[in-house]
Amino acid sequence: MASASDIHPSAIIEPGAEIGADVRIGPFCHVGPKVRLGAGVDLVSHAVVTGNTSIGERTRIFPGAILGGEPQNVKYRGEDTRLVIGADCTIREGVTMNTGMPDAGGVTSVGDHSLFLAYSHVAHDCHVGDHVILSNNVMLAGHVSVGDRVIMGGGAAVHQFTRVGHHAFIGGLSAVSHDVIPYGMLNGNPGVLAGLNVIGMxxxxxxxxxxxxxxxxxxxxxxxxxxxxxxxxxxxxxxxxxxxxxxxxxxxxxxxxxxxxxxxxxxxx
Incomplete structure (x- = not known):
């Protein structure tokens, strides 16, 4: 544990956790024994980081977020699977991200510089790129692939195994049941490809x-x-x-x- 880190006395850091330099762990946070926090990570308060989870440098995690929880899958039997979160991400209140399933590679991954607004969810075996924005209450089912610089509006839901290509834009409350091409713009329930994300281009x-x-x-x-x-x-x-x-x-x-x-x-x- 890096001596320069700022850890509130009410936080619980289990033996085995790896804490980088200049990490801040606020009141009532819980960090599990297989967790690795990169330099400059900030757990604001009341955040839980558990499981075999690594978090990249300077990522901020807000109250109520639970990262590295077990997959929400009836076939999960306690295997040691992983969650990998990149650097410079912002993870707001109530966000949940689960580790992977052993029959699908066992890794859920999130890239760098991404923003996850309150109560968004990243399920097991999702792979999310860099500079992605998930607005409030966005839900990714298992095995979803999200390319770089995708933006998803509030309440959008993505069906399992769906691909969302880079620079796509998903409108609020959209139901994404089928693959969305790079630069695509999808709206509605069921989702319809409305054209191209010209602004993003x-x-x-x-x-x-x-x-x-x-x-x-x-x-x-x-x-x-x-x-x-x-x-x-x-x-x-x-x-x-x-x-x-x-x-x-x-x-x-x-x-x-x-x-x-x-x-x-x-x-x-």
Whole structure:
């Protein structure tokens, strides 16, 4: 335990926990014996970090958060599985994140610089990228994959095994039952692909010309007659494809058990 850390006398730090330098552990926190807190981590108060959990440098954890709890899965039998949280994250009140299941790799992971607002939930075996925002009460079921810089509005719920591509935007209260392409914008219950996250694309540094190219590819893939994957395959040729278009094509053409979200709700394999 780093001597420079600031630990409130009411906090419980179990033997075996690894506490980095300049960690702050506030009143009534509980840190389990297999927990590793990186330098500068801040547990504000009344937070629980348990299980085989590691938390990256400078991440802040607010009251009522419970990180590293057992998977909410009837098949779990007490195996030693993990939760890995990156650096510079903010985890607000009441957030819950569970460790993984042994039959799925055993790891739930969260990247760097992500923001989890109050009472959002990351279930077992989810993999969340960098610079992600989960608004209040967002719920990720097990085995969900969320790409970098995804934003999810309050109360959105994501079905198990679903992929959400990078830079996608999910509207508040949306039901995400099917995969959402990179840069996609999904709204509604059931969720419908409403178009592209043009604002996010611009913030990512795309020029107007590049955005128009992606929008043209989107129309070619998702509008008109024919199956989405067949139309994507026709565009999947040539080395001059814009990287953002390439990301969308690769996402669509990757074999996956979930159907694709589309303007017509879904496109089944």
């Amino acid at each position: 611009a913030r990512n540094g795309m020029s107007k010309t590049e955005i128009h190219t992606v929008r043209r590819a989107f129309r070619q893939i998702f509008h008109g007659e024919g199956a989405i994957r067949e139309k994507a395959a026709k565009l999947d040729g040539g080395a001059d494809v814009l990287p953002a278009v390439r990301d969308i094509l690769d996402f669509i053409l990757t074999d996956h058990e979930r159907a694709l979200s589309s303007p017509a709700r879904i496109d089944r394999p």
